[in-house]
Amino acid sequence: MGFIFCQKMITCSYKQKIMYIFSWNYIKEKWAHVGFQKYFQNAGWAFTSRILCMLVSFITTVFIARRLGPGNFGQLSYAVSFVGLFSILATFGIDNILYRELINNPERKREFLGSAFVIKIIAGFVTTVLVIISSFIWAQDDVSKILILILSGTFIFNAFQIINYEFQARIKSKYPSIIAFVITVILNTLKIIIIVNGKGVIYLAFVLLLESILYAIFYWIAYEKKIEKNIFNWKFDKNIAITLLKDSWPLIFTSAFALIYSRIDQVLIKYMTDAKSVGIYSSAVTIAEVWYFIPTIIVLSLFPAIINAKKTSEEMYRSRIKKLSLLLLGLSIVVAIVTNIFAPIIIKIIYGNAFMGSVIILKIYVWAGVGTFVGMLVTNYLIAENKKGILALVNFIPMIINVILNLMLIPKYGIIGSAYATLISYILGPISVLLFKEPRKIFLK
Numbered sequence: 001m002g003f004i005f006c007q008k009m010i011t012c013s014y015k016q017k018i019m020y021i022f023s024w025n026y027i028k029e030k031w032a033h034v035g036f037q038k039y040f041q042n043a044g045w046a047f048t049s050r051i052l053c054m055l056v057s058f059i060t061t062v063f064i065a066r067r068l069g070p071g072n073f074g075q076l077s078y079a080v081s082f083v084g085l086f087s088i089l090a091t092f093g094i095d096n097i098l099y100r101e102l103i104n105n106p107e108r109k110r111e112f113l114g115s116a117f118v119i120k121i122i123a124g125f126v127t128t129v130l131v132i133i134s135s136f137i138w139a140q141d142d143v144s145k146i147l148i149l150i151l152s153g154t155f156i157f158n159a160f161q162i163i164n165y166e167f168q169a170r171i172k173s174k175y176p177s178i179i180a181f182v183i184t185v186i187l188n189t190l191k192i193i194i195i196v197n198g199k200g201v202i203y204l205a206f207v208l209l210l211e212s213i214l215y216a217i218f219y220w221i222a223y224e225k226k227i228e229k230n231i232f233n234w235k236f237d238k239n240i241a242i243t244l245l246k247d248s249w250p251l252i253f254t255s256a257f258a259l260i261y262s263r264i265d266q267v268l269i270k271y272m273t274d275a276k277s278v279g280i281y282s283s284a285v286t287i288a289e290v291w292y293f294i295p296t297i298i299v300l301s302l303f304p305a306i307i308n309a310k311k312t313s314e315e316m317y318r319s320r321i322k323k324l325s326l327l328l329l330g331l332s333i334v335v336a337i338v339t340n341i342f343a344p345i346i347i348k349i350i351y352g353n354a355f356m357g358s359v360i361i362l363k364i365y366v367w368a369g370v371g372t373f374v375g376m377l378v379t380n381y382l383i384a385e386n387k388k389g390i391l392a393l394v395n396f397i398p399m400i401i402n403v404i405l406n407l408m409l410i411p412k413y414g415i416i417g418s419a420y421a422t423l424i425s426y427i428l429g430p431i432s433v434l435l436f437k438e439p440r441k442i443f444l445k
Helices: 002-021 024-032 034-084 087-091 095-104 106-138 142-151 154-169 174-196 201-226 238-272 275-312 314-350 353-365 368-384 388-413 415-435 437-443
Strands: none
Touching (some): 034 142, 034 238, 087 154, 087 238, 095 106, 095 154, 095 238, 095 275, 095 368, 106 154, 154 174, 154 275, 174 201, 238 388, 275 314, 275 353, 275 368, 314 437, 368 388, 388 415
């Protein structure tokens, strides 16, 4: 009898707690919280900027695709994907490690930024050389070689992207958000001018190169205006550089695996079919991935709060991760359902009749977003927990499956087969983390 009474009391208390969480008083209490306001404003800047940048870039991309046609658009998309396969070599896998250390050790930011900058400058030059050499070996035509040659220069200037992580670690997304929007407007205006004047994909490649140069200049100015007066106060520390490389080397493979299964489809389609097929496929991917800014902003903006929660309470830490994973899962499913319903209308209005072959690709590919949304949280969780081995496996498994399925399905089913290969591999990524005991406790219990 006593047990039943206690059980009823617990149930009653639980119901009251649930009702309170959904009450207006609870909402006002959370809204007035200083910590909530801090993270909300930070996420607000990033979210607003990303939406505006996405909207401007998307409209421009659609305009370019319609004017170039599937063939030329596919040629440019292939070059971007080819160069993208090498991008991990330029970052050396240290970005997420640097972000973590800037949060945990803000007093040593000069040493971490200086050491990371030197690593990335050297890696950028080496990667540029490797891309150029590879283009002469693998690129099938002269236009592709020229496009790849131009785009390879972006790696040299990308070292300045580390400044963004310093702003994020300080929960100051306002400044990189403004920079991103200004540069987006400048670049997309140039792209439209190029297309209107009848220029081709070579000129567009130069604009993409200019993007990395402008980010380097703007980040440099913002850092010296808002954080520290002289960027040359950064210090290269051999021990920190070794630590960064030591912590990041498993992430090099991890990121390489992720890049391969996110880029290899368009590269293989070009080799096994033609540039037009790449254009049809890429147009669907552009729409399907337009929503990826949502998990990026949510995870990047809220993860510092999750890391800080671990310092206070393990229970709070697990609770926040679980709630965030459910939020991302729900959002991705909603996006996929809505896109499937309106896919034919979306393609016809946006791209026109020349791209109607991408409707079925969009309907399939958009479901890969479920894996992408949740996968972003899984990746950051494993990095925070220093589970580099698990992270490598979580990316290795879908990479192998993606490559094998693409090689098997493209010859038989063309770009539809590639879309299914991507869907299967993207979904298996975050699911495979449940094979391990500790992550299973976080995400399931």
